Amino acid sequence: MRVLIVDDSSVMRKIVARGLRQADFQIDEILEAGNGQEGLDVLNGPNGKVDLILSDWNMPIMDGLTFIKNVRGGSPDINKIPIAMVTTEGGESKVEAADAAGANGHIKKPFTPDMLKEVLGKFMK
Amino acid sequence: MKEEMASLTMKKEFASLIKEAVHDVFLTFLDTEVIPGPMIAKKEDDTYRPPETEVTVIINFSGGINGGVHLASPLHLSLKLASLFSGEEYDTLLGEAGDGFGELGNMIAGGLQTRLERFGEINLTPPTIISGTDYHMQYKTNFDSIKQYFKCPEGPFYIEFFFWAG
């Protein structure tokens, strides 16, 4: 399967990708974006068909919450893709806001491969 | 609640929350040992002075608590920790190493944020990094603060939690 990782930290994108591989998921390709706007550009681009999106919250230009809202309000090609937040933001109201916007899961940094497995298992084939 | 924050009992609790948050990040992402050292609380009559270390990651808190977290370390240690985190070798903090070291500070601050939820919802700023030797940082002089020191085989660092007890 194909996964899109959206995070403004290039190192964090690497760590998330490594975590996915360590969690033994069957990953064919990992796409990366540095903020929500870049994420939308990837999804709406010619090569943007993905099975899962992992998104950070705090990012410049377009944050994770706005990104989720845009994906859910986007074209039928992208608006049903499962999205999990991968973020240091674990506060209750933040989680509620993300859920209300259409997030399907939450992973708090720092995460272990086991935590990825637990939250993402249901989305992975 | 605000006055309570300045008490020594509370500061000891903050120190143990910092230790938990640091331990979580090191255990999960850095394959190295970390040993907590002393905790140093700012004396009541002292004015607040920010770190003067070679590298400081700053993450500010607003909302339930106003203040923030500093991750302060010598340059060689920040490069080493950034490289343990990403698996790459670095000789400068500019670019990816700084990004990684900032993210480590961000996760430690996030761990503290979660553990301090009872003070109300706390918002975090993205990490800012100050590095070098010839600079002067200035904050409100009436911040209160505790510093929790740590040692790992690669060198020493500390986490400072600073807050405005109002």
Ligand SMILES: [Mg+2]
């Ligand atoms: Mg971020």
